Amino acid sequence: MSHERLRDDVAAAARGLAHEGLLVGTAGNVSARLDDLVAVTASGVVLAGCRPEDVTVVSLAGAVVEGELRPTSELSLHLGLYADTPAAAVVHTHAPYSTALACVLDELPVVHYQQLLLGGAVRVAPYARFGTPELAAAVRTALDGRQAALLANHGSVAVGGSLDAAVDNALLLEWLAALHHRASALGAPRLLTQEEQDDVIRAAISTGYGTVQRLDTEEDE
Numbered sequence: 001m002s003h004e005r006l007r008d009d010v011a012a013a014a015r016g017l018a019h020e021g022l023l024v025g026t027a028g029n030v031s032a033r034l035d036d037l038v039a040v041t042a043s044g045v046v047l048a049g050c051r052p053e054d055v056t057v058v059s060l061a062g063a064v065v066e067g068e069l070r071p072t073s074e075l076s077l078h079l080g081l082y083a084d085t086p087a088a089a090v091v092h093t094h095a096p097y098s099t100a101l102a103c104v105l106d107e108l109p110v111v112h113y114q115q116l117l118l119g120g121a122v123r124v125a126p127y128a129r130f131g132t133p134e135l136a137a138a139v140r141t142a143l144d145g146r147q148a149a150l151l152a153n154h155g156s157v158a159v160g161g162s163l164d165a166a167v168d169n170a171l172l173l174e175w176l177a178a179l180h181h182r183a184s185a186l187g188a189p190r191l192l193t194q195e196e197q198d199d200v201i202r203a204a205i206s207t208g209y210g211t212v213q214r215l216d217t218e219e220d221e
């Protein structure tokens with residue numbers, strides 16, 4: 001894959017997340033890694049109209065390799081995750097429900113089994129000012145063993161083994177945050193026990209949950 005393709009893909013992902021309501025105005029940023037380069041949305045870009053030229057290519061150390069625009073102010077958060085984790089893409093949003101929960105909760109507990117796709121309960125990284133190394137470090141810690149984290153009084157971060165996976169994880173987190181919000185309006189949400197979570201993971205592994213399966217393939221059970 002070329003730089004051009006990577007910039008196209010990041011721009012398309014940003015537009016798609018804006019269309020879904022997760023990126024509003026200029027708030028949020030998206031990046032994807034290819035070998036030792038990272039394509040990341042530029043600072044101040046209206047993400048619903050993000051074009052490939054609004055995506056800047058940098059080295060893993062943050063030096064601009066291609067593009068005319070200054071990268072997002074959260075560049076160190078993105079680069080820190082590429083340095084310390086196998087993430088191939090990073091999505092940062094100020095999505096409405098994720099951000100609302102991040103203003104109240106210390107953790108988004110598991111109320112629905114689909115949350116296990118994110119690795120379990122989603123941690124809320126302690127508040128630190130945007131663009132700081134403190135915020136980047138807090139997010140790295142909160143993401144340990146997880147595909148997503150909430151940022152206290154700020155928003156969300158999702159990672160993935162591909163750009164599509166990071167986008168899906170950001171969308172799933174926002175859906176779960178909305179679910180928690182709606183359920184909480186009715187009463188205290190009932191949580192899945194560890195035993196119930198373990199049972200879901202075993203069943204998902206044995207049945208290939210979440211994958212498209214042809215009718216003529218044999219089932220395990």
Ligand SMILES: [Zn+2]
Nearest residue numbers: 028130154155
């Ligand atoms: Zn932000």
